[in-house]
Amino acid sequence: MSRPALPTGSPNPKAEAPRAALVDPLAYRPRDAAAAIGVSEALLYELISEGALPARKLRGATIILRSDLVAFLEALPLTASAAKARASPS
Structure with missing residues (x-):
C-alpha cells in the first residue's frame, strides 16, 4: 500500500520563496535563537x-x-572524549 503524497508548500509552483528565507538572519528573536x-x-x-x-x-x-x-x-568546553581525541596524536 503506497503512502499519500505530502503537500510540498505553495499550491502555485511559480510562486517565489519569500526574500527573507533566502538570507541568513544577522540576529534572532529569543525563540528562534533558542531553536x-x-x-x-x-x-x-x-x-x-x-x-x-x-x-x-x-x-x-x-x-x-x-x-x-x-x-x-x-567558547563552550569540549566534552571529555572530544578533548581527549583532540589531544592524542594522529
Whole structure:
C-alpha cells in the first residue's frame, strides 16, 4: 500500500520563496535563537540574565546577534572524549 503524497508548500509552483528565507538572519528573536542552538527558550533567557550570552534591544524587541550565538557556542568546553581525541596524536 503506497503512502499519500505530502503537500510540498505553495499550491502555485511559480510562486517565489519569500526574500527573507533566502538570507541568513544577522540576529534572532529569543525563540528562534533558542531553536538555532538547540536549547529551551527558558535556558536562553537564563544565559542572557547570567551574562553568558549577550542580548540587545531594538526598540522594544530583544535580539541576539548570530555572531554572539556562534561565539557563545565556540567558547563552550569540549566534552571529555572530544578533548581527549583532540589531544592524542594522529
